[in-house]
Amino acid sequence: MVSPIDIQKALSGMDYPASKDDIVRHAQQQGGNDEVVQALQKIEDREYEGPSGVSSAVFD
Numbered sequence: 001m002v003s004p005i006d007i008q009k010a011l012s013g014m015d016y017p018a019s020k021d022d023i024v025r026h027a028q029q030q031g032g033n034d035e036v037v038q039a040l041q042k043i044e045d046r047e048y049e050g051p052s053g054v055s056s057a058v059f060d
Contacts, residue, residue, distance in 0.1 A: 002035045004055050010036045011051050020045045023054060 010032030014023065024040045032040075043057040 002039045002058070004059065006033070006036050007039065007055055007058055008051055010040070011054060014051065016050050017047045019047055023048060 010027035010030050011023065012030060014026050018026070020040075020043055023043070024037060027037055027040050039058050040054070043054065048054050048057070
């Protein structure tokens with residue numbers, strides 16, 4: 001099970017606003033594990049204003 005902390009670590013240094021594709025790519029480049037990347041691939045395809053919005057999308 002992926003945790004909010006795992007998501008935040010994978011998004012460390014991310015520039016916002018960011019698209020879903022940008023977020024997934026950044027997580028992969030940061031060495032996010034498969035669970036984190038898969039969770040991020042399931043979020044809505046839209047612009048995100050910050051990490052809290054991404055976390056909300058993952059854990060809703």
